[in-house]
Amino acid sequence: MAGNKQAWSALDRLEPDICLLNEAIVPVSSRGVWSPNGAVGRDSANRPWTAAVVSSLESSAISEARPQWRQSKRNVPFHCSRPGSWVAAKVETVVGPISSVALYGLMDELSDASVHRSLSEVSPVLDDHSYKKLVILGGDLNTGTLAHTRSPEAIDEPQCLMRSSTLRSRR
Secondary structure, three states, X not given: OEOOHHHHHHHHHHOOOOEEEEEEOOOOOOOEEEOOOOEEOOOXXXXXXXXXXXXXXXXXXXXXXXXXXXXXXXXXXXXXXXXXXXEEXXXXXOOEEEEEEEEEOOOOOOHHHXXXXXXXXXXXXXXXXXXXXXXXXXXXXXXXXXXXXXXXXXXXXXXOOOOOHHHXXXX
């Protein structure tokens, strides 16, 4: 998406309920959750883009998800160590609240390490009873930078697709 204005026009024409975006420079007219200051990696470089959950529906940032082990919640802060590399939002839909996570492998270190770090940080969304019922997680996982050094059996790239009409059909 970045700064491509035509991409934003195309997205608007689709009228999706929930968009999980990566490396996006989000127009100020958009609604949703993203890092307004862009992304900052472990290398301290500021990037103008961010992961974003953009939605025409009511949404709010998830900031209090907690990991749970057996019957006890852990008092571990839920935050992104590299702002803008992932965002989590609760989007209110006709089927109920959907926890939506946009995540990408920020290329501030080896991409696999970046993705693993982000997945570990967002895992409380999948564990916390307040958020785990309906979850959409997607993004650009950037795990292919070293793919040529691995055996084909070691590469497992999960693919997910949610059609924009899924929620609309339940209205």
